[in-house]
Amino acid sequence: MGIVYSMPPISWSDMSYYHYQILPLIQKYKVVHLNRTDARLANNGQTLDVQKLRCRVNFNALKFTPQIEELGKRTVNLLRQNGPFIVLHLRYEMDMLAFSGCTKGCSDEEVDELTRMRYAYPWWKEKIINSDLKRKDGLCPLTPEETTFILRALDIDNSYQIYIAAGEIYGGKRRLADLAAAYPKLVRKETLLEPSDLGFFQNHSSQMAALDYLVSLESDIFIPTYDGNMAKVVQGHRRYLGFKQTILLDRRLLVDLIDQYNNGSLSWDEFSVAVKESHENRKGQPTKRLVIPDRPKEEDYFYANPEECLQQRYGQLSSS
Numbered sequence: 617m618g619i620v621y622s623m624p625p626i627s628w629s630d631m632s633y634y635h636y637q638i639l640p641l642i643q644k645y646k647v648v649h650l651n652r653t654d655a656r657l658a659n660n661g662q663t664l665d666v667q668k669l670r671c672r673v674n675f676n677a678l679k680f681t682p683q684i685e686e687l688g689k690r691t692v693n694l695l696r697q698n699g700p701f702i703v704l705h706l707r708y709e710m711d712m713l714a715f716s717g718c719t720k721g722c723s724d725e726e727v728d729e730l731t732r733m734r735y736a737y738p739w740w741k742e743k744i745i746n747s748d749l750k751r752k753d754g755l756c757p758l759t760p761e762e763t764t765f766i767l768r769a770l771d772i773d774n775s776y777q778i779y780i781a782a783g784e785i786y787g788g789k790r791r792l793a794d795l796a797a798a799y800p801k802l803v804r805k806e807t808l809l810e811p812s813d814l815g816f817f818q819n820h821s822s823q824m825a826a827l828d829y830l831v832s833l834e835s836d837i838f839i840p841t842y843d844g845n846m847a848k849v850v851q852g853h854r855r856y857l858g859f860k861q862t863i864l865l866d867r868r869l870l871v872d873l874i875d876q877y878n879n880g881s882l883s884w885d886e887f888s889v890a891v892k893e894s895h896e897n898r899k900g901q902p903t904k905r906l907v908i909p910d911r912p913k914e915e916d917y918f919y920a921n922p923e924e925c926l927q928q929r930y931g932q933l934s935s936s
Contacts, residue, residue: 766870848920
């Protein structure tokens with residue numbers, strides 16, 4: 617085996633960077649380790665063979681350690697014994713809120729705690745954040761309370777199990793009270809499994825996330841409350857597995873509808889109809905990937921919608 621040469625990637629590089637800088641390194645060193653490249657590779661403009669290779673790597677070849685794979689199967693089996701289940705990727709952990717500056721529903725003390733955490737990490741560049749404006753722009757994860765409204769408006773059956781795929785929810789039981797009241801079969805890996813099952817993974821957040829990933833793939837419905845990297849790749853993997861239902865929430869629209877309902881501008885029935893109608897075509901159906909020349913960060917990500925591979929597997933996609 618050749619010498620391993622390691623170097624950091626340059627974000628959002630065009631093909632010339634890989635052709636003139638990366639290719640010579642591969643030819644010289646045989647193995648090049650590209651760190652954190654999942655969200656930095658070009659979405660579009662690649663040959664079909666390259667895109668199909670990415671699908672084989674992202675989805676067909678994806679494997680976790682035997683311990684994680686076995687625990688994932690056991691968790692899914694436990695859920696299946698009790699009927700259908702939805703995975704709710706509830707991005708409401710402390711570090712997420714501190715980083716994003718999203719504080720809807722937090723107490724003054726919690727806002728101060730989150731602000732201190734944000735300033736404690738110098739590589740988090742954005743420090744002064746207007747939480748209200750960010751929320752109205754759809755740039756905040758939905759709160760547990762807002763999520764409860766949306767699940768009810770979508771007529772999600774309260775007999776379904778709701779599996780929360782996330783770390784520790786900030787605010788704990790207080791912030792989950794509405795969700796637990798509306799959906800009594802609220803579960804997490806920590807409630808389904810014994811402490812001894814999770815002991816090996818307890819201090820390894822990426823391994824705990826891998827377990828949630830495996831459960832997310834098998835769920836009857838997957839609902840992310842924020843479009844982070846895990847949500848995107850689960851969305852793409854579920855498309856690849858046959859367009860399994862994934863409800864992609866339009867947060868900007870939803871927080872406006874929630875505010876209208878809360879201030880009395882919309883009745884519950886009007887609110888529910890608006891939520892359902894606006895998400896009829898946001899359920900992970902076949903769709904063309906959005907292309908924005910020269911603005912790759914605003915495009916649809918390839919690994920969220922690997923369109924080229926899906927055409928090969930399932931035929932022509934919708935242009936909507």
